[in-house]
Amino acid sequence: MESMLHITTLHYLVLGAALFLLGVIGVLTRRNVVIVLMSIELILNAVNLNLVAFSRMWGGLHGQIFAIFVITDAAAEAAVGLGILIAFFRNKETVNIDEVNLLKW
Amino acid sequence: MAPVATPFFFYLFAAIMVIGGIMVITRKNPVHSALALIVTLLAQASVYLMLYAPFVAGVQIILYAGGIMVLFLFVIMLVSIDRSIRERQFNSQWVVGLIAATALGGLFIAVYTKGTNIFPEHALSIVESDNTQQVATMLYGQYMFPFEIASLLLLVAIIGAVVMAKKRI
Amino acid sequence: MGQVVQYIRSYLSSDQTPGAAGNMFWALVYIMLVFGGLSVAVIAMNWLERKILAHMQVRLGPMRVGPHGLLQPIADAIKLLLKEDIMPAEADGVVFWMAPFIVVLAAFTVFVVVPFGPTHAITDMNIGILFMLGVSSLSVLGIVMAGWASNSHYPLIGALRSSAQMVSYEVAMGLAVVSAILMTSLNAEGTGTLSMIGIVQAQQAQGEWFIFKFFPLGLIAFFIFAVAMVAETNRAPFDLAEAESELTAGFHTEYSGFRWSLFFLAEYSAMIAVSSIAVTLWLGGWLRPFPNLLNSSTWDLVFSLFPGVTFLLFAAMCFYNAVRMPKHPLFRIQTIGLAGFGVVLGLIGLVLFLPAVSMRVQDIFWFAAKVAGFMYLYIWYRGTFPRYRFDQLMQMGWKVLLPMGLGVLILTAGVALLQQRIWHP
Known part of the structure; x- marks a missing residue:
């Protein structure tokens, strides 16, 4: 009980791991591209949480800086991913990821 | 101001985040998933505040919840989702995927139970009041080059997104 | 009991906001x-x-x-x-129900950091302005949710327009805000700040409102913000999201009664919120006009009379109109009511003349007066400008305001650097 009430870095890491797992499950099992992309966002967020937790643990700010870079990257990834999604939807009228099975249209 | 009732708020936000995450990967309708993800992101911003990272929390709200998620919702409305809602939601390899994820979870559990001493409890006291200034100094000092690369990445992403989404360029 | 009183009284001597004092x-x-x-x-x-x-x-x-x-x-x-609260049969219940609350929450939460005076804010955050911009950008989510959940064409088009518009103008708005924040770093200490109170204090320390700083750079940044904030709040001439001649009422077409009034409430409080950002960043927040030119104690006294005088003027207006009311006996109640309203306003004005009150209230008064000026501008825009077309709106945001914002930001940084390195080494 004592260890439950004293929030340590490990608590944040476990929370991050849970989110990461949820994201991985989403990416591996869902068919809808939009939800797959959102699961990737979940994964990136789990990583961010770990980075910020480590940053708190070591008292430096490098983890926070890295988290900001990850957020930048997530923005770029979302923009390109959704662009691909729109192009894909225009060509095949579907958003299911297992119908992306042609190397060339 | 000293933090108040940290365990309570930690478990509250952790519960919101995990429930939100589960909703993200289980909802049929992508709009509901997106809303659950927004809730998760906002709860995570609160967790950042508990970790003395107010600037990251602000960036999280303004960029993730206010920017990226609006983009997601926008695209969901552009593509018609009616058909995919009525179809099968999980792909054919979902069993394999679930097994792989379980294995990964087992790995996490193993690492976090066996390796408690890898993560010593430092919890150094960080001064919250000048967090933003420190982040700025590092971002424009030590991390100047990565920062410029990140801006280049964004430029490439903008061009890529326009090329992908526009019918005729 | 004594402890409680002690706890309540302990704040009175502090010079912090209650949130910061805990x-x-x-x-x-x-x-x-x-x-x-x-x-x-x-x-x-x-x-x-x-x-x-x-x-x-x-x-x-x-x-x-x-x-x-x-x-x-x-x-x-x-x-x-x-009024009857109607929910369309095909609407997505939960999302439809949540949307107005999210809009209202976003619009009200930002007031946590609005500084009405050096201590008159709920709290002072280290990331104040970032918090304000972030939370106010959440209202677009509510609008998108409302439009989508209504499951109807007009709301959906309204929501799409609104989200595209708000996301586009947020960029220009952010650039303008950054150039103002850059100016806060020109203090003697050389560290900028994102805290709303800190921004006003920086203007106080530099003896200049940021709208006049590096003339015309501050003015241009303010202009960009002033245009972007109208677009951000979906008001005329940028009210395409609810263009009544094209989309009936835009994203809130299907809403009625209480839920609709929540949208209404949110729209107006969002207007007040963005106006208070503009006032804080460029117009010196709670500072009275000419704090460094007319800085003798006589002028302090003169300016401290303003709140009371304003209310007395309102009271005088009420009395004047009460006298001009038709003398018909049916209008007697109305005349008495108006005169009574005037008496109330006059009494408030008299109370505001008490030195103890006026010292505490004048910060709030100047802040509110500046915000009120913006509110009048909003109404004025609505009365005079024709609505933009959507492509014109996007062109304005991406091809005019964004390059202008970038230019102002670079020039501000350049001038600030010159000032630090060359003029005051």
């Missing part, structure tokens, strides 16, 4: 005050907008309910609360 009681009191003031402001805006628009179009506006339609907002509120 005093829950006073934080709650301030939240109540801000919420109450905001509600009164929204009610007043409701009446003022109709009246001013009407007079701009040579009409009378509301005249029936109460003298000069003063009770019209209350009548409207009662009507909206009593």
Whole structure:
């Protein structure tokens, strides 16, 4: 009980791991591209949480800086991913990821 | 101001985040998933505040919840989702995927139970009041080059997104 | 009991905001005050907008309910609360239900950091302005949700327009804000700040409102923000999201009664919120005009009379109009009511003359007066500008405001660097 009430870095890491797992499950099992992309966002967020937790643990700010870079990257990834999604939807009228099975249209 | 009732708020936000995450990967309708993800992101911003990272929390709200998620919702409305809602939601390899994820979870559990001493409890006291200034100094000092690369990445992403989404360029 | 009193009194001697001092009681009191003031402001805006628009179009506006339609907002509120609350059968229930609350929450939460005075804010955050921009950008989510959940064409188009518009103008807005924040770093200490109170204090320390700083750079940044904030709040001439001639009512077409009034409330409080950002960043927040030119104690005294004088002027207006009311016996109640309202305003004005009160209130008064100026501008825009077309709107945002914002940011940084390195090494 004592260890439950004293929030340590490990608590944040476990929370991050849970989110990461949820994201991985989403990416591996869902068919809808939009939800797959959102699961990737979940994964990136789990990583961010770990980075910020480590940053708190070591008292430096490098983890926070890295988290900001990850957020930048997530923005770029979302923009390109959704662009691909729109192009894909225009060509095949579907958003299911297992119908992306042609190397060339 | 000293933090108040940290365990309570930690478990509250952790519960919101995990429930939100589960909703993200289980909802049929992508709009509901997106809303659950927004809730998760906002709860995570609160967790950042508990970790003395107010600037990251602000960036999280303004960029993730206010920017990226609006983009997601926008695209969901552009593509018609009616058909995919009525179809099968999980792909054919979902069993394999679930097994792989379980294995990964087992790995996490193993690492976090066996390796408690890898993560010593430092919890150094960080001064919250000048967090933003420190982040700025590092971002424009030590991390100047990565920062410029990140801006280049964004430029490439903008061009890529326009090329992908526009019918005729 | 003594401890409680001690806890309550302990804040009174501090020179911090209740949130920063960690005093829950006073934080709650301030939240109540801000919420109450905001509600009164929204009610007043409701009446003022109709009246001013009407007079701009040579009409009378509301005249029936109460003298000069003063009770019209209350009548409207009662009507909206009593109206049937309709939810379309094909709507997505949960999302439809949540959308107005998210919009209202986003619009009200930002007031946590609005500085009405050096200590008159609920709390002072290290990331104040970032928090304000972030939370106010969440209202677009509510609008998108409302439009999508209605499951109808007009709301969906309205929501799409609104989200595209708000995301585009947020960029220009952010650039303008950054150039103002850059100016805060020109203090003697050389560290900038994102805290709302810190920004106003920086203007105080530099003896210059940021709108006049590095003329015309501050002015251009302010202009960009002033345009972007109208687009951000979906108001005329950028109200394409609810263009009534094209989309009936845009994203809130399917809403009625109480839920609709929540959208209304959120729209007006969002207007007040972005105006207070503009006031804080460029117009010196709670600082009175000419703090460094007319800085003798005589001028301090003169400026401290302003709040009381304003209320007395309002009271005089009420009395003047009460005298001009038709003398018919049926109008007697209205005349007495108007005169009574004037008496109340006059008494408030007299109370504001007390030195103890006026010292505490004048910061709030100057802040509110500047915000009120912006509110008038909003009404003025609505009365005079034709609505933009969507492609014109996007062109304006991406091809005019964004390059201007970038240019201003670079020039501000350059001039600031020159000032630090060459003029004052």
